[in-house]
Each structure stands twice: as structure tokens, then as C-alpha cells.
Amino acid sequence: xxxxxxxxxxxxxxxxxxxxxxxxxxxxxxxxxxxxxxxxxxxxxxxxxxxxxxxxxxxxxxxxxxxxxxxxxxxxxxxxxxxxxxxxxxxxxxxxxxxxxxxxxxxxxxxxxxxxxxxxxxxxxxxxxxxxxxxxxxxxxxxxxxxxxxxxxxxxxxxxxxxxxxxxxxxxxxxxxxxxxxxxxxxxxxxxxxxxxxxxxxxxxxxxxxxxxxxxxxxxxxxxxxxxxxxxxxxxxxxxxxxxxxxxxxxxxxxxxxxxxxxxxxxxxxxxxxxxxxxxxxxxxxxxxxxxxxxxxxxxxxxxxxxxxxxxxxxxxxxxxxxxxxxxxxx
Amino acid sequence: xxxxxxxxxxxxxxxxxxxxxxxxxxxxxxxxxxxxxxxxxxxxxxxxxxxxxxxxxxxxxxxxxxxxxxxxxxxxxxxxxxxxxxxxxxxxxxxxxxxxxxxxxxxxxxxxxxxxxxxxxxxxxxxxxxxxxxxxxxxxxxxxxxxxxxxxxxxxxxxxxxxxxxxxxxxxxxxxxxxxxxxxxxxxxxxxxxxxxxxxxxxxxxxxxxxxxxxxxxxxxxxxxxxxxxxxxxxxxxxxxxxxxxxxxxxxxxxxxxxxxxxxxxxxxxxxxxxxxxxxxxxxxxxxxxxxxxxxxxxxxxxxxxxxxxxxxxxx
Numbered sequence: 001x002x003x004x005x006x007x008x009x010x011x012x013x014x015x016x017x018x019x020x021x022x023x024x025x026x027x028x029x030x031x032x033x034x035x036x037x038x039x040x041x042x043x044x045x046x047x048x049x050x051x052x053x054x055x056x057x058x059x060x061x062x063x064x065x066x067x068x069x070x071x072x073x074x075x076x077x078x079x080x081x082x083x084x085x086x087x088x089x090x091x092x093x094x095x096x097x098x099x100x101x102x103x104x105x106x107x108x109x110x111x112x113x114x115x116x117x118x119x120x121x122x123x124x125x126x127x128x129x130x131x132x133x134x135x136x137x138x139x140x141x142x143x144x145x146x147x148x149x150x151x152x153x154x155x156x157x158x159x160x161x162x163x164x165x166x167x168x169x170x171x172x173x174x175x176x177x178x179x180x181x182x183x184x185x186x187x188x189x190x191x192x193x194x195x196x197x198x199x200x201x202x203x204x205x206x207x208x209x210x211x212x213x214x215x216x217x218x219x220x221x222x223x224x225x226x227x228x229x230x231x232x233x234x235x236x237x238x239x240x241x242x243x244x245x246x247x248x249x250x251x252x253x254x255x256x257x258x259x260x261x262x263x264x265x266x267x268x269x270x271x272x273x274x275x276x277x278x279x280x281x282x283x284x285x286x287x288x289x290x291x292x293x294x295x296x297x298x299x300x301x302x303x304x305x306x307x308x309x310x311x312x313x314x315x316x317x318x319x320x321x322x323x324x325x326x327x328x329x330x331x
Numbered sequence: 332x333x334x335x336x337x338x339x340x341x342x343x344x345x346x347x348x349x350x351x352x353x354x355x356x357x358x359x360x361x362x363x364x365x366x367x368x369x370x371x372x373x374x375x376x377x378x379x380x381x382x383x384x385x386x387x388x389x390x391x392x393x394x395x396x397x398x399x400x401x402x403x404x405x406x407x408x409x410x411x412x413x414x415x416x417x418x419x420x421x422x423x424x425x426x427x428x429x430x431x432x433x434x435x436x437x438x439x440x441x442x443x444x445x446x447x448x449x450x451x452x453x454x455x456x457x458x459x460x461x462x463x464x465x466x467x468x469x470x471x472x473x474x475x476x477x478x479x480x481x482x483x484x485x486x487x488x489x490x491x492x493x494x495x496x497x498x499x500x501x502x503x504x505x506x507x508x509x510x511x512x513x514x515x516x517x518x519x520x521x522x523x524x525x526x527x528x529x530x531x532x533x534x535x536x537x538x539x540x541x542x543x544x545x546x547x548x549x550x551x552x553x554x555x556x557x558x559x560x561x562x563x564x565x566x567x568x569x570x571x572x573x574x575x576x577x578x579x580x581x582x583x584x585x586x587x588x589x590x591x592x593x594x595x596x597x598x599x600x601x602x603x604x605x606x607x608x609x610x611x612x613x614x615x616x617x618x619x620x621x622x623x624x625x626x627x628x629x630x631x632x633x634x635x636x637x638x639x640x641x642x643x644x645x646x647x
Contacts, residue, residue, distance in 0.1 A: 227430035228444065230385045231493070232416030237447045241432050248434070320434055320476040 001316075001323075008312055012305050019301040024074050027290035028067070035063065060085070083295035088287035094295040097280065102299065104172050105276035107193065109265050112200040117254055120208025125243050127209065128216035137209060144206025149264035153199040153271040161195060168192050172275040196272045200265055204257075211253055215246035248319050255311040258304050333533045334360035334383075334500055339395035341382045351606045352378040354557040355395070357632060358640075360500070360533050365526055367544030367565065368537045369580075370554035371603060377425065379554070380502045380537045382406060384420045400499055417448050421498035421531075425505045427489040431477040438473030441492055448496070455495060462491045462530070466521045483514040490521060494530045501531040505538060515540075519547045541584060545569050550638075553577050556603050556614040559632055563639040573635060573646040576615045613643070621645050 035057045039050060058064045062073060077084070083094035127137035161169030168174070174188040219225065219242035228238050266278030273279060277296050284292040316322050337357050343350040352375045360366055368376045378390070383404070386392060392407035399419060405411040424430050432440050441459065442452040460470045466487040477485055486506065494501060503522060507515040525531050538544050544551055545565050552562040553576065561574040572578045579599045601618035604610050610617070616626040625644045632642040 223424070223426040223429040224432045226387075227422075227424050227426075227489075230416065230422045230424065231444060231448070232413045232418075233444055233447045237443055241435065245432070245434055318434070320436075321478050 004316065005313070008309065012309055016302070016305055019305075020075075020078070020298065021071075023294055023297050023301065024071060027294055028070070078298075083298070084291035086289055086292050088283065088289040088292065094291045097292060098277070098295050098299055101275060101277050101280045101296075104274060105265065105269065105278065108196055108200065108269070108274065108276060109262065112197050112204065112265075113254070113258075113261055116201045116204035117208055117250070120205045121212045121247065121250055123205070124209040124212025124214075125216050125239075125246070127213045128220070134213065138213065141206040141210040141213075144203060145210065147203050147206075149199060149203055150267045150271050152203055153196065153268045156195050156199050157272065167195050169195065170273040192272075192274070196268050196274050199271075200261070200268055203264065204261060207257070208250065208253075211250055212246060215249055216242050219243075219246045248315070251311060251315050251318070255308050255315075258307050258311075262300060262304060333362050333364070333400060334535075335398040336360075336383075337396045337398070339379075339382060339397060340393035341378055341386065342391050342393050343378075343389050344391055345389070345607070348607055349391075351557050351609050352390075353382060354606075354609065356554075356557075356559055357395075358552060358559060358562055360535065362532055363526060364550060365523065365534045365536060365548045366562075367541075367548035367551040368535055368554065369539060369541050369544060369551055371539065373556075373603060373606075374554045375557040375606075376537045376539075376554050377504055380422075380504045380535060383500065383502055383535065384416060384422050385412065417444075417493075417498065418496050419498055420500045420502070421493045421496070423490055423493045423501065423503045423506050425508070427486045427506060428482050428509060430489050431485060433477055436474055436476055437480075437488055441473070441495070444492070445495070450496065459491065459495060462495070463488075465524065466491060467517070483510055483518070486510060486514075486518060487521065490518065490525075494525055497530050499532045501525075501534045503534060503536045506536075507538065507540065507543060515543060519543055523547050541569065541581065553580065556609065557606055558614055558629075559640075559642060560615065561639075561641045561643075562632075563641075567639055573639070574641045574643045575619050575621050575645070577641075 035054055039053055039057070055064075062070060065073070081095055083098070086092050086094050086097055089097060123137060124141075127134050127141075157169040160167050168191055171192055172189065173179075173185060173192055177185050177188055179185065216239075220238065222242075222245075225238050225242060228241070265276075266281060268274070269276045269278030270282050277300065281293065281296050283289070284296065336359075339353055339356045340351075341353040343352050354375075356375075356379060368379065370376050381387065381390065382392075383397065383406075386406060386409075397404040397406055399415070404415060404420070431437060435443070445452045445455060459473075463470050463472065468484060468487055468491075472480060472484065472488060480488065486509075490506070501522075506522075507518055510518060522534065522536070526534060536544060536548055541551070545568075548565045550562060551565050551568040553560050553568065553574070555576050561568065561572060561577045563572075568577060569581060572581055576599075579597075583598055599618060604614055604617065611629070612627040613619070613622070613630050616622040619626070623644075628644075630642045630644045632640050634640050635646050
């Protein structure tokens with residue numbers, strides 16, 4: 001068991017190093033010079049002043065050292081929690097900007113992923129029961145999964161936000177409020193949270209329901225189900241077994257889907273102008289703020305890796321077969 | 332008389348029509364009898380085994396009756412069959428290796444099943460352990476997952492599990508096909524032992540391995556294309572078969588110690604008829620060297636000597 005976790009940890013660590021390296025490479029090898037583009041926006045006419053400002057900023061951002069030194073100091077700074085200084089919100093540190101956005105993204109992602117997974121699995125298992133249910137739930141499920149996140153988000157924003165006018169369509173909380181721990185502020189947070197949450201929840205729901213339905217039907221045809229039926233076991237028991245066994249591929253599915261869900265979340269945030277990482281990425285892109293971009297990607301990568309690691313561990317706990325393979329097992 | 336099957340007809344529904352897998356099967360099974368059910372693939376032996384306990388969704392009961400210990404077995408009525416299953420009629424399936432839930436410990440699965448069938452697991456726990464030991468398993472298999480057991484061990488677990496409530500009739504469907512020869516023997520011997528200890532009253536042992544069934548069964552019933560061709564004591568079927576099909580089937584088996592110099596083994600020329608539109612009359616007539624005009628009529632299964640039934644115009 002511990003050897004397995006150790007091996008997994010090593011693989012994840014390796015992935016992390018590679019991801020961070022790529023993350024560091026992309027802005028540096030991309031065409032275009034961030035300092036120059038920043039200066040061009042400042043529209044300085046004097047070439048001498050331009051030259052000096054260029055040198056100053058290159059020094060500030062550490063772009064005047066050789067590449068390998070930049071790489072090493074990037075790692076060193078990373079461990080000190082220093083992700084550099086933002087260009088668009090100069091001189092705020094990138095870490096502070098990201099940490100402000102992370103709670104919003106997590107608050108949106110975690111409930112929508114977990115709830116849609118649980119509810120979708122329930123609905124799918126339910127659909128596998130009767131032909132009539134199946135024939136209604138399945139097409140709805142297909143329509144839901146085929147829906148692009150942002151399209152549904154727009155639809156929801158338009159119908160519930162603008163036409164019905166019951167929910168706010170932009171921002172993380174009402175701009176007229178101060179950030180504080182009060183009922184007014186929390187209720188404002190919640191009402192702003194509903195629409196982005198709903199659009200992610202609904203889209204993911206369909207996929208889980210379809211997957212679960214197929215798995216349940218497969219499990220109900222499995223040998224152990226047939227055996228139990230022949231011995232007169234009630235459907236309740238057989239369904240319980242089937243549900244549990246059908247969950248296993250769904251857990252793997254969750255791990256595989258995380259990246260997609262995350263990118264969907266980022267788009268949804270942009271639609272609702274929700275102050276999470278997605279909106280931050282868009283702002284950083286628009287302002288060519290490579291440091292914020294780099295830091296955000298780093299957080300996303302780390303988040304996906306941690307989530308995958310947790311799912312790996314959970315899978316081992318729920319499926320005895322993986323456990324046996326790890327300990328060698330009695331053949 | 333434990334089991335009495337009378338003119339049982341079970342067809343498979345397919346898009347192209349009904350497949351006449353069991354077409355008028357009549358036989359009796361006595362108390363304490365182990366009956367080997369032999370025949371080629373597709374002759375209906377598994378269908379017969381299934382028909383005695385649970386029809387799957389494609390199978391349709393067309394006619395005939397089954398009686399167990401003097402009571403009617405309402406095979407077409409899914410609900411009415413439930414009380415009989417496991418308590419009165421039980422099954423060791425063809426797929427015993429995968430009959431256990433892979434994510435449940437074996438002991439828990441057995442307890443789940445017992446509780447679902449209205450038996451308190453605690454009442455039967457000692458008996459369960461005794462029987463596991465009888466088939467040569469440690470009682471700690473109950474704390475293991477199926478994947479931790481070998482194929483033969485799983486087979487024996489299923490054997491014990493299926494017979495735990497002392498059913499009147501046990502259907503063992505190809506239970507030895509996937510095992511190596513020594514394990515086959517152990518499994519067969521355990522089943523005989525179960526009968527001797529009266530864990531089960533009688534048994535239908537579906538197989539295509541005549542040499543194995545010869546060693547353990549009291550009687551052998553041979554089927555061909557959905558019909559019964561012959562039923563007699565095991566030694567009679569092997570040593571003095573009367574029906575031409577049985578004769579050819581037995582002569583197609585190798586004997587211990589035989590060499591190729593003593594002549595090549597002959598198979599039975601031709602193939603069994605399709606059962607979608609089965610031929611009328613005797614179904615073996617196209618491959619039978621003795622066939623004559625009368626074979627266009629279906630020969631009845633008659634008792635040609637005490638305890639020996641055959642369905643052939645030449646034997647009757």
C-alpha cells in the first residue's frame with residue numbers, strides 16, 4: 001500500500017516538475033516582448049528614456065540573466081511562494097492576486113463537480129430501471145452533455161437573470177458591499193454563485209447519468225447478477241451490488257474529466273464575470289500579464305494533480321482488486 | 332420421485348423466429364439420483380438446466396409441466412418461482428468463476444444472500460464453516476475477495492454457497508469445464524459427497540464430458556437437438572448403448588491406453604440440425620446410418636428394459 005502511494009507520488013511529482021517547466025517555457029519562448037509591449041502602452045517618446053525604462057523593467061522581472069539562471073531562480077522563488085509581480089496590477093504580488101481568486105473558483109468547482117457526480121449517478125441508476133424512464137432520461141442526458149458550458153451559461157443568465165430578473169448575472173458579490181462576514185454579504189455571495197454553479201452542474205449531470213445508466217445495465221447482465229437472480233435474491237440486493245460496482249468506472253471517469261470540467265469552469269466564470277481564476281486568466285491575457293498567467297496555470301496544474309491523486313487513493317480504497325494487485329495477492 | 336418433467340417445451344425467441352431448444356422433454360429423477368446430462372453443444376442441455384430454475388428473458392415456456400416432490404414448479408411465473416429458488420432448487424452456474432461479486436468479501440456476499448432469502452446467517456454459520464472444510468477450503472476464505480482465490484477455490488465456494496439451504500434439486504451446469512483434470516475430480520467427488528450427506532436430494536449434472544459423468548453419476552441422459560435420445564444407468568449408456576447416436580457418441584471417445592495403431596477415432600459425420608426450423612421426425616435421421624422410412628415420424632421415448640429409455644424405431 002505505502003509502496004503504491006510512494007510510486008504514485010513520484011509520478012505526480014515528475015508530472016509537476018514537467019508541468020512547471022513547460023509553464024515557465026511558454027511565456028519566455030513565445031514571440032513578443034512583454035516589457036516592450038508594456039512600454040509601448042506607456043507611449044514614451046524619448047528613445048533614451050525608453051532604453052532606460054526597458055533596462056529597469058527587465059531587471060525588475062529578472063529577464064536580464066541567462067535562461068538557465070532564470071529557470072533556477074524561478075524554482076527557488078516558487079518554493080518561497082514568490083510568483084513574481086503582476087504587470088497589470090503593478091506592484092501587487094501575483095500570489096496575492098491568485099489567492100484572492102482561488103476561493104471563488106473552488107467554491108464553484110467543488111460543489112458542482114461533487115454534486116453533479118452524485119446526483120448524476122443516482123439519476124442514471126434510476127433510469128436503468130424502467131424502459132419508460134430510460135427513454136426520457138437518456139435523450140435529456142445527451143442534450144445536456146452536448147451543451148457547451150458557456151452557451152448554457154448565457155442561456156441561464158438571459159432567462160433567469162435578465163428576463164426573470166431573479167438572480168444577478170455578473171460578479172462574485174454585489175459591488176456596493178464591503179467584503180465582510182455579514183448576512184448581507186453572504187447572501188449576496190450566494191445569489192451571485194447560483195447561476196454559474198447551475199450552468200456547470202447541469203451540463204455535467206447529463207454525462208454522469210448516461211455513464212451510470214450504461215454501467216448499471218452492464219452490471220445487471222454480469223454473471224454474479226444472473227447467479228443471484230437464479231438463487232432468487234431480490235432485485236434490491238442485486239441493484240445494490242450493481243450500483244456499487246458501476247461506481248468504479250465512474251470514479252475513474254471523474255479523474256479523467258477533471259481537466260475538462262476545469263476548463264469549462266473557467267469559461268463559465270468569464271461569462272458571469274465571476275472573480276475566479278477563469279476571469280483572472282482572461283484579464284491577464286488581455287493585459288499580457290505573463291506572470292499572473294504563469295501563476296494561475298501553476299495553480300490549475302497543482303489543483304488537477306492533487307485531485308487526481310485523491311481519486312487514485314479513493315479508488316484503491318473502494319476496489320479490492322486494485323488493492324490485491326498492489327500487495328501481490330494470492331493467485 | 333423427486334423430479335418429474337413432462338413434455339417440457341422451451342423455445343428461444345429470436346428475430347427470425349422461435350428456436351426449438353427444448354422440444355418435448357420427458358424424464359423422471361429419483362430421490363438421491365445423480366443424473367448426468369450429456370450431448371453436443373447446442374443440444375439443449377443447458378437450456379434444460381436453466382428451465383428448471385430460471386428462464387432468461389429470451390426463453391419462453393411453450394408447454395409441459397415440471398413437478399418437484401409432488402408440487403408443481405410454475406416455471407413461467409417469475410414471482411411464484413422465487414420461493415422455490417435456492418430453498419428447493421439451486422444452481423451451480425457454468426460461470427462459477429465469475430459468479431461472485433468482485434467487490435464484496437465472500438462471507439459478506441453469502442450473508443447478504445442468506446438474509447435476502449429470509450435465513451439468519453448466524454443460524455447457519457457453523458454449517459457453512461463445516462462445509463467449507465469438507466470441500467477443502469480454509470474458513471478464512473470468507474474474509475477474502477473473490478480475486479484472491481484460484482478458479483478451483485471459487486468453484487468450491489460457489490458449490491458450498493449454492494447448496495447451503497439443502498435444496499431438493501441441484502443443477503450443476505458444466506461445473507468442471509474450466510478446471511484442470513485433478514480439480515475436476517475433486518469437484519465431482521465433493522458433489523457426490525454432498526448427495527451422500529443429503530445436503531442435496533438429487534442432482535442434474537450438465538456436461539459434455541462423458542468419462543467424468545460415468546464415474547460419478549448414477550444415470551446418464553443423452554440429448555440431441557432438443558430431444559432426449561436415451562436415458563439409462565451410467566454403465567449401460569457407456570457399455571451397452573442402444574440408440575445409434577449414443578453409440579456413435581461413445582465410440583468417438585478415446586479409451587485409456589489406446590494408441591493410434593488401433594485405429595483412428597471416428598467422429599460423427601455431419602452437423603446437428605438447426606433448431607430454428609427443426610426437421611420433422613427423428614432429428615438424428617440425416618446423420619444416422621440406420622435411418623429408414625419410418626424415421627420421418629418422431630420416435631417416442633420408450634422403456635426398452637427396466638430403467639433404460641430410448642427414442643429410436645430400431646430399438647423399440
